Amino acid sequence: MNRREFLQCAAVMVSGMTASQLGLALSDAQRAHLATAPNYNAGKASYLSAAQRRILAAACETxxxxxxxxxxxxxxxxxxxxxxxxxxxxATERAIFDAGMIDLETRIPQQYGMAFDRLTAPAQRDILEALESAASDHPWYEFGNVQRDFISDAPFICQLKELTIWGFFTSERGAKEVLRYNPMPMQFDGHLPLSPNDSTWAGVVES
Incomplete structure (x- = not known):
């Protein structure tokens, strides 16, 4: 499976919708991947420094x-x-992400007197909201649905938000404890009524 197919599958999984709803025809390889994919979160990462991992964790939790x-x-x-x-x-996406992490790692201590991960939750939120305000005119905010490819020149804050949502709702805990989870729905009902407090369903089902 190539990069585009992987990101396409992730978009379908996050949407909680069927391939037919999205107007998206998944290949046999993509269907097999969705059915048998291991827990990607459990893989061992070695890209960031320890300090950057603490910053990233704090930003995601914000x-x-x-x-x-x-x-x-x-x-x-x-x-x-x-x-x-x-x-x-x-390379383009990674360079943007790296620059964003360096910004949080170097600018924030100079501006606030301590590392991002040591700031109060309101201060962390204010910093991320300022990044979002600065990026708000980027086309990333116009996507409107999940049928697009990952936007390679999206600003760091957009990458961070998108990957946080993908990672959370494709995780076991996000799917089972936040979304409603039924591993064997047996059928698809496109007209099932939802109350204002109902979450969407986890996983991909086919009509």
Whole structure:
């Protein structure tokens, strides 16, 4: 499976929708991958430094914090992101990610007097919101659905948010403890009513 197919599969898995709903025809190899893929979060990452791992973990947890449901750290998202950057990013994407991590690692201590991961949760949130505000005119914010490819020139904050969401909702804990999980739905009902408090379903089903 190549990089494009992997990212396409990840988009389908996160959407909680069927391939037919997305207008997306999955190949036999892609279907086999979705059915048998190992826990990618469990792989050993070795791309970032220890300090960068702490920063990344804090940033992910700011995006999906622990509450009455698991947070990004609980679901193994920081490790997932590190693996994605090292194994699947192209040179352009990796350079943007590296620059973003260096910015958090060097600028924040100069500005706040301590590392990003040691700041209070509100301060961490303010920093990420400032990054998002600065990037808000990028086409990444116009995608509107999951049928696009991964945008290679997306700013660091966009990469961070997208990978955090992918990593969380494709993890076992995200799927089973946040989404509603039924490993054998047996059928697809495109008109199943949802209440305002209902989450989407985990996994991919076919009509």
């Amino acid at each position: 995006i999906i914090p622990r509450s009455d449901t698991p947070g990004a750290i609980d679901a193994g998202v920081p490790n997932f992101i590190e693996l994605m950057v090292s194994d699947w990013f192209n």
